[in-house]
Amino acid sequence: MMDITAKTLVPLALLAAGAAGANPIDTQLPNAPALAAYGALPVGVRQLEMINPDQIDILAIDPAAEKPAEFPRYDRPLTVEMWYPAADGAEGSTELRAYLRDGTTEVTLTGKAMRDAAPAATDTPYPLVIISHGYPGNRFLLSHLAENLASKGYVVASIDHTDSTYRTQAAFGSTLVNRSLDQLFVLEEMAGKAAEGGEFAGLFDAGNTGIIGYSMGGYGAVITAGGGVTEASVDYSWGGPHGTLGIHQAGSDTHNALPDPRIKTAVAFGPWGMNTGFWDAAGLAGVQIPVFYIAGSQDDTSLYDNGIRAMWENTSSVETALLTYTNGGHNAGAPMPAPAESYYFSEDKGFNISEHYADPVWDTARMNNIAQHFVTAWLDQRLKGDAEAASYLELVEDSNAGVWSMNEDGTEKEDHTHWKGFAQGTAKGLVYEVKAPE
16 A cells, blocks of 8 residues: 655645646635625736835844834835736736745646736726735735635735745744835825826725735734734834834824725734734724624634634724634635645644645635625625625624525525525534624
8 A cells, every 4th residue: 555645745736736727716616605706807917016115124123132222224125916807808827926835835826817917997996905914924825815806896906025925934023013014005005006197097096995914914904994002012022122013002193193094994814913912902992994804713823712803892993793714723714725735744844834724624715715705795895885795794693593495486585594695505604793883
């Protein structure tokens, strides 16, 4: 009998991927809920390079040394991947090149977006969505969601956060300080590109923007939405050196200037920080735009009851919602399916690289389809004013408790409470809760 080890799984996985198309990000399962389906618009994708000048150079600060009279500064580079509705008849490669969690292996992802395709001509600018990955991550980690949204009439800018990608991972303090700053800078840069005379003039409306963040991206999105971190977290020795995180502290002048009025809503997958004292009720009361929290009930990174759920419960000033994948972990909904090349044990990292993308219980494509459905409904309601989309969010809390009760003509009976958009028997293992402002 052949001994199949972790090392032999890589070529076997590659053979399987080659037969089915390399690492698809656009899988739509037969049980995908209705709004997960791709929209009617062709999609383009292109890479943008941005430089945020004169930023504090967190990596150049020695936290063990005396606080300098002035912090060292640098011009901070950011790479952004932009997905957008493309012109009819546009052409281009539908492959993406991305690095794995190991930081060394470059792989091919496949989807529907066409590289450098001509943008669509539109009389009505599309809403803008900014995506912010975890620590570490990269701009392709949520590519399944970015591409899906673009097909429905959104322009999506997904950020590679310097010092926080698989290839640039560095001191955690840089991520803590820079994450929200990066999001706001990219918003400003994208606004310029959409303005009269800009590269994408008239394509999208930066004044109608949503933020999507995963893990540390979710942490940043909550700050950008108006949530202020605690004084204790500013003083952590392992955090932002010499109080540099203070710009995000609740009550500070810099933080009181948030949120940017162009940002209308935020989606936070597995946001980090409540479990380590970065958030409290006072700080989260500062959130001023609707936030949709998405979590796995067994998240062992951000935690659930004392982590994400507690963040949701303490976000008190605005309408919020919480979608829970029962028994899902930290990867619930956000990361793309594990590329075939990731199925190996890395001696350097000390774990199987595929674990960075996968969930112990849920199928990733299934989680992605559910996230695509709910995020579409949430953004369509808040960025497009779509009342029909809102009806997909009027649900009994526990999906398992929903009742399928239909008339012969296909209309719903009075006792029908099955989750809208989910085929009969497919709304299982999920909880959706909403909370009005206090």
